[in-house]
Amino acid sequence: DTAVSQTPKYLVTQMGNDKSIKCEQNLGHDTMYWYKQDSKKFLKIMFSYNNKELIINETVPNRFSPKSPDKAHLNLHINSLELGDSAVYFCASSQDASSYNEQFFGPGTRLTVL
Amino acid sequence: AQSVAQPEDQVNVAEGNPLTVKCTYSVSGNPYLFWYVQYPNRGLQFLLKYITGDNLVKGSYGFEAEFNKSQTSFHLKKPSALVSDSALYFCAVRDLGRDSSYKLIFGSGTRLLVRP
Numbered sequence: 563d564t565a566v567s568q569t570p571k572y573l574v575t576q577m578g579n580d581k582s583i584k585c586e587q588n589l590g591h592d593t594m595y596w597y598k599q600d601s602k603k604f605l606k607i608m609f610s611y612n613n614k615e616l617i618i619n620e621t622v623p624n625r626f627s628p629k630s631p632d633k634a635h636l637n638l639h640i641n642s643l644e645l646g647d648s649a650v651y652f653c654a655s656s657q658d659a660s661s662y663n664e665q666f667f668g669p670g671t672r673l674t675v676l
Numbered sequence: 677a678q679s680v681a682q683p684e685d686q687v688n689v690a691e692g693n694p695l696t697v698k699c700t701y702s703v704s705g706n707p708y709l710f711w712y713v714q715y716p717n718r719g720l721q722f723l724l725k726y727i728t729g730d731n732l733v734k735g736s737y738g739f740e741a742e743f744n745k746s747q748t749s750f751h752l753k754k755p756s757a758l759v760s761d762s763a764l765y766f767c768a769v770r771d772l773g774r775d776s777s778y779k780l781i782f783g784s785g786t787r788l789l790v791r792p
Contacts, residue, residue, distance in 0.1 A: 667719030
């Protein structure tokens with residue numbers, strides 16, 4: 563069983579569209595994250611939820627809206643997509659929000675905005 | 677803010693030779709340091725971490741890392757490289773975000789290429 567899964571794996575869309583990426587973890591973890599990896603492989607955290615509560619909200623355009631329906635799921639909705647949103651988006655989870663627990667990453671969603 | 681630096685974009689090593697992937701850190705307080713590996717078209721996988729205790733940390737796939745406080749370094753090492761070790765390696769450090777929650781700050785990554 564995949565520990566952290568994301569759908570879709572690939573997403574190609576036009577500028578201005580709205581799209582969602584879904585993430586699920588079956589590890590029983592309390593904390594989930596969204597990261598963005600750009601074309602130069604830089605990896606930066608966007609959001610984190612702990613037990614469905616938003617605990618990290620980095621400087622991200624408000625076109626990006628995370629939603630956690632339960633602690634096993636963290637979805638990312640993006641409005642009015644722009645060219646610069648093209649990247650690989652990774653979901654991750656950890657046992658809790660403490661600073662010493664390792665994070666488990668999903669396989670990524672490659673978003674291409676045309 | 678905490679940060680890590682990976683000074684090498686790429687490291688090339690022959691199979692069977694020892695490998696080192698460098699990481700230096702800048703923190704206030706005690707550092708919590710991590711290494712992750714990313715294989716092509718995959719998510720990151722945790723390798724090892726230093727929180728406290730022994731300066732030599734052993735991790736997955738035969739990797740280890742040495743925490744050196746005086747040199748503010750946390751270099752990743754392996755005694756004998758395998759072709760299958762070829763991947764992108766990230767060093768990371770714990771940071772306290774503006775929301776007062778902990779987050780990981782990743783280095784720029786080092787591509788390891790092990791040639792047969």
